[in-house]
Amino acid sequence: MSKTDTFALYLKAVGYSKAYQERILKGIERFKEWQLKQGNYNLMTTSRAAIKRYHDHLNNRPNERLIGGLSASTIYNYLSSLSVYFAYQQQCGKMVYNPMSSYRLPKINLPEKSILSLLEIQQLYQGCENLKERCLLDIYYGLGLRRSEGQGVLLEHLDLKNSCLYVPKGKGSKGRTMPLTPSIQSHFKQYLRRERSSVAHSAFLLNQRQRALRGDSALKLLKGLLKRCNLSTNITLHSLRHSIATHLINQGMPLEQVRHYLGHSHLESTQRYIHYASTKAVLTAALHQG
Numbered sequence: 001m002s003k004t005d006t007f008a009l010y011l012k013a014v015g016y017s018k019a020y021q022e023r024i025l026k027g028i029e030r031f032k033e034w035q036l037k038q039g040n041y042n043l044m045t046t047s048r049a050a051i052k053r054y055h056d057h058l059n060n061r062p063n064e065r066l067i068g069g070l071s072a073s074t075i076y077n078y079l080s081s082l083s084v085y086f087a088y089q090q091q092c093g094k095m096v097y098n099p100m101s102s103y104r105l106p107k108i109n110l111p112e113k114s115i116l117s118l119l120e121i122q123q124l125y126q127g128c129e130n131l132k133e134r135c136l137l138d139i140y141y142g143l144g145l146r147r148s149e150g151q152g153v154l155l156e157h158l159d160l161k162n163s164c165l166y167v168p169k170g171k172g173s174k175g176r177t178m179p180l181t182p183s184i185q186s187h188f189k190q191y192l193r194r195e196r197s198s199v200a201h202s203a204f205l206l207n208q209r210q211r212a213l214r215g216d217s218a219l220k221l222l223k224g225l226l227k228r229c230n231l232s233t234n235i236t237l238h239s240l241r242h243s244i245a246t247h248l249i250n251q252g253m254p255l256e257q258v259r260h261y262l263g264h265s266h267l268e269s270t271q272r273y274i275h276y277a278s279t280k281a282v283l284t285a286a287l288h289q290g
Contacts, residue, residue, distance in 0.1 A: 007025075007028075007085065007088060008021065008025060010088055011024060011025070011084075014256050015256065015259055015264075015265075017265075023077060023081070024081040024084055024085070025081075026081075027077060027078045027079075027080075027081025027082065028081055028082070028085050030078060031043075031054060031078070031081075031082055034054055034057060035050070038050070038053075043085075043089075044089065044094055044095055046086070046099045047099055048099045048103065050099065051079075051082065051099050051100060051103060054079075055075070055079060055106075058070055058074075058075045058078055058079070059075065072106055072107070075106050076105055076106050079100075079103075079105050079106070080105060082100050083100045083103070083105070086098045086099060086100045086101075087100070114232065114234050114235050114236070114239040114242070115239065115242050115243045115246050116231070116235060116239065116240070116243045118247060120229075120231055121137075121141060121243065121247075123229045123231065124137055124141075124225055124226070124229055124231070125137060126229075127225055127228050127229040128225065129228075130195070131187060131190050131191040131194060131195055132191060132195060132205060132206075132213075132221070133221065133225055134187045134191070135187050135188060135191050135204075135205060136205065136213075136218060136221055136222065136225075137225075137240070138183075138184045138187055138188070139153060139205070140218075140222075140237045140240040140241060141240040141241075141243060141244050142181065142183075142184050142244070143165065143178050143180075143184070143244075144240075144241045144244040144245060144261060144262055145167065145178075145241065146238070146241065146263075147215045147218075147219075147237045147238060148215070149167050149263075150205075150215075150218065150237065151203075151205075151212065151213065151214055151215050151218060152168065153165070153167075153203070153204040153205065154202045154203060154204060155192075155202055155203075155204055156202065157204070158188065158204065160180070160185060160188060160189060163179060163180045163182075163185050164177050164178060164179055164180055165177070165178045165180060166178075167263065176260065176263050178261070188204075196210075205218070215237065218237060219236060219237055222235070222236070222237060222240075241262070245258060245262055248261065
């Protein structure tokens with residue numbers, strides 16, 4: 001089996017979609033073609049200087065289908081393909097030095113995401129007036145659940161004895177089991193014991209009428225907490241999910257683990273959060289993929 005075939009199997013194994021796998025492999029082939037013209041027949045000897053020359057080549061290369069040059073996103077895709085490829089080769093022991101290590105990829109325009117800092121998250125927890133508010137933060141930030149997943153948490157999904165929560169199914173994905181940290185487990189136990197022990201309802205979080213806390217009501221609760229803490233009220237429940245994803249990457253968690261944590265079907269969905277993480281975290285996450 002060739003190195004390319006082995007790399008292709010790796011891309012499939014770590015969870016990239018078929019289209020994204022093809023995009024990465026195409027990027028590698030384009031780089032190989034350019035390297036051959038430079039007289040380099042072995043990608044494992046690629047230098048950082050060669051990457052810089054290739055980057056300059058992409059910046060000046062005409063677009064094959066449209067008038068003008070390559071778009072920033074196309075250049076980014078070509079170079080990010082190399083990041084994945086060389087990180088894989090280094091991980092396999094084929095390269096001692098990764099020429100893409102700490103290489104600054106071109107910036108591309110992305111929609112703004114409202115993300116809270118760790119300090120702001122701490123402010124929110126400190127500003128909670130009751131256990132329900134703490135559990136709300138635990139569900140949407142600590143566990144990074146989607147809005148629909150959070151409002152769908154039932155008592156039967158909780159396994160406090162084994163410190164885990166089962167999420168039946170998310171957006172285009174299968175169900176997953178989430179580990180509960182000691183603090184989240186403590187908040188959940190206290191909430192169940194003190195604030196809803198006598199309520200016969202299957203939903204975990206309840207509203208003032210002792211019914212399931214729906215998404216709109218959960219958002220209203222969050223907005224009140226944000227206002228109390230003098231933080232931006234533009235933050236939503238999904239912003240908390242964006243925040244935990246960014247923080248996990250910043251802390252060096254491998255992208256594949258972040259992917260499972262968030263319940264993404266494909267790895268490229270998780271990679272979008274790289275743009276909101278620090279450069280150091282991006283490199284750490286890339287080197288530990290798979």
